[in-house]
Amino acid sequence: MNSPVKQIRVRIAPSPTGSLHIGTARTALFNYIFAKQQSGVFIIRIEDTDKERSKKEFEDNILDGLSWLKIKPDEFYRQSERTEIYKKYIEKLIADGSAYISKEEAGEGKRSEVIRFKNPNKAVTFNDIIRGPITFETKDLGDFVIAKDLDTPLYHLAVVVDDHEMKISHVIRGEDHISNTPRQIMLLEAIGANIPTYAHLPLILAPDKSKLSKRHGAIAVTEYRENGFLPEAIVNFLAILGWSPQSRGEEENVLSFEDVVEKFELEKVSKSGAVFDIKKLEWINKQYIKKIPQEDLREIIREKILTWGLSISNEEMFVRSIPLITEKISTLNEASAVWQEELLFLEKSPKYDVEKLIWKDEGVFKTKENLSKILEIIQMIDSSEFSAERIKELIFPFADSVGRGGVLWPMRFSLTGQEKSPDPFMSAYLLGKDESILRISQAVNLLK
RNA sequence: GGCCCUAUCGUCUAACGGUUAGGACACAAGCUUUUCAAGCUUGGAACCAGGGUUCGAUUCCCUGUAGGGUCACCA
Numbered sequence: 001m002n003s004p005v006k007q008i009r010v011r012i013a014p015s016p017t018g019s020l021h022i023g024t025a026r027t028a029l030f031n032y033i034f035a036k037q038q039s040g041v042f043i044i045r046i047e048d049t050d051k052e053r054s055k056k057e058f059e060d061n062i063l064d065g066l067s068w069l070k071i072k073p074d075e076f077y078r079q080s081e082r083t084e085i086y087k088k089y090i091e092k093l094i095a096d097g098s099a100y101i102s103k104e105e106a107g108e109g110k111r112s113e114v115i116r117f118k119n120p121n122k123a124v125t126f127n128d129i130i131r132g133p134i135t136f137e138t139k140d141l142g143d144f145v146i147a148k149d150l151d152t153p154l155y156h157l158a159v160v161v162d163d164h165e166m167k168i169s170h171v172i173r174g175e176d177h178i179s180n181t182p183r184q185i186m187l188l189e190a191i192g193a194n195i196p197t198y199a200h201l202p203l204i205l206a207p208d209k210s211k212l213s214k215r216h217g218a219i220a221v222t223e224y225r226e227n228g229f230l231p232e233a234i235v236n237f238l239a240i241l242g243w244s245p246q247s248r249g250e251e252e253n254v255l256s257f258e259d260v261v262e263k264f265e266l267e268k269v270s271k272s273g274a275v276f277d278i279k280k281l282e283w284i285n286k287q288y289i290k291k292i293p294q295e296d297l298r299e300i301i302r303e304k305i306l307t308w309g310l311s312i313s314n315e316e317m318f319v320r321s322i323p324l325i326t327e328k329i330s331t332l333n334e335a336s337a338v339w340q341e342e343l344l345f346l347e348k349s350p351k352y353d354v355e356k357l358i359w360k361d362e363g364v365f366k367t368k369e370n371l372s373k374i375l376e377i378i379q380m381i382d383s384s385e386f387s388a389e390r391i392k393e394l395i396f397p398f399a400d401s402v403g404r405g406g407v408l409w410p411m412r413f414s415l416t417g418q419e420k421s422p423d424p425f426m427s428a429y430l431l432g433k434d435e436s437i438l439r440i441s442q443a444v445n446l447l448k
Numbered sequence: 449g450g451c452c453c454u455a456u457c458g459u460c461u462a463a464c465g466g467u468u469a470g471g472a473c474a475c476a477a478g479c480u481u482u483u484c485a486a487g488c489u490u491g492g493a494a495c496c497a498g499g500g501u502u503c504g505a506u507u508c509c510c511u512g513u514a515g516g517g518u519c520a521c522c523a
Contacts, residue, residue, distance in 0.1 A: 015522080272455065
């Protein structure tokens with residue numbers, strides 16, 4: 001039989017009982033990448049059959065997060081709106097003897113009747129794309145419950161009916177679902193459905209190698225957004241966590257979404273769990289920050305600084321400092337920290353103890369002399385060519401002639417009054433010629 | 449505990465029987481800035497153990513060990 005190429009249809013099936021988990025995001029991403037690559041259809045299916053635990057706010061959070069990561073569904077469903085469909089299947093299953101109504105021990109607020117699947121007790125084997133053949137003996141699974149009643153389907157039933165109705169071709173999900181697969185295959189067979197192809201992704205692990213969970217800190221995608229990570233960086237990081245592009249020695253780490261779609265191979269996804277390395281995420285994020293155009297970055301950084309309740313009093317100094325800030329930060333939020341800690345001297349005139357101007361045992365007189373000479377040099381520089389490079393070029397010969405420490409330290413300190421700051425030339429450039437002259441003059445006057 | 453999955457530097461990984469076991473993050477050192485970062489350069493760092501198969505195993509098979517997942521009227 002010449003079967004035509006089957007339409008690829010995949011889905012991500014989050015249950016809205018918590019915020020978008022980083023692991024769910026990765027599963028969604030891998031499904032999305034696979035769909036894009038195979039010209040398939042990507043479906044988001046909200047699995048909200050548990051009325052007690054499902055919350056609209058979580059559904060919103062999940063959808064927002066996915067949309068922020070630019071993972072957009074071609075089709076969207078909500079299980080709570082499909083009760084009638086499940087009901088038909090449950091009735092059919094009961095009618096043909098594949099399921100039965102079971103009387104349960106009443107007590108402790110539990111129901112007295114549920115609907116159980118009649119386990120045929122057989123060996124079920126499926127061929128996992130990532131792991132190869134996996135076999136289970138289903139007899140120890142028992143007659144599991146598939147619904148509380150005709151109008152209240154449970155997880156396995158709803159998944160199976162939907163995967164069938166939605167013609168899902170590939171089920172790509174987390175490794176924690178491997179043990180659910182035999183139950184679902186038996187149900188699929190019972191309703192006469194095709195068995196989709198399965199691919200179980202390795203889990204994302206915490207540093208202690210256990211499944212990543214709330215107690216390990218940030219796991220919600222929205223938290224990463226709030227902490228100044230870029231969606232492109234998260235997508236890039238998640239894509240190479242458990243998968244790496246075919247390489248000839250040199251491995252590429254910074255990949256655009258298009259690159260990933262082009263190079264991705266589901267069969268090449270690794271089998272073992274991967275520890276979530278925040279340091280690497282930060283490094284990747286830094287690479288993406290560097291790609292943002294200066295003007296855009298300026299406004300993003302401005303917004304970050306202002307929302308932190310900090311002020312920007314001199315626009316020119318602020319604009320000049322953007323490349324420096326960009327170079328230093330690996331998340332957007334760090335911009336405010338840099339502004340507050342290392343660039344505070346741009347906001348207010350330095351206040352310091354006079355002795356701190358003196359480098360080691362240079363002495364007051366020598367320091368004053370050096371500072372005066374620096375002042376002289378800076379005054380000579382034309383405002384139009386007042387750059388860190390130019391200042392350095394002119395100060396260096398002098399500094400080398402009398403000893404660098406005695407020149408560079410007082411220069412930087414008189415300008416900034418801070419223990420930590422950019423180097424003296426950059427500090428002078430950021431302040432501008434006039435302000436630099438003013439601050440160094442003040443330092444000269446303080447030295448007596 | 450039963451069942452299932454997994455096993456290369458600290459971490460993410462490359463290698464598809466023969467390599468000085470490669471890269472990235474992290475780490476260390478040097479340079480630079482005589483501050484702190486960033487940046488650049490260099491360096492240290494791994495095949496879980498034992499049996500097979502083979503001329504030859506990190507690679508294939510088995511056993512052990514270790515780690516993980518899962519055992520709901522949750523998903």
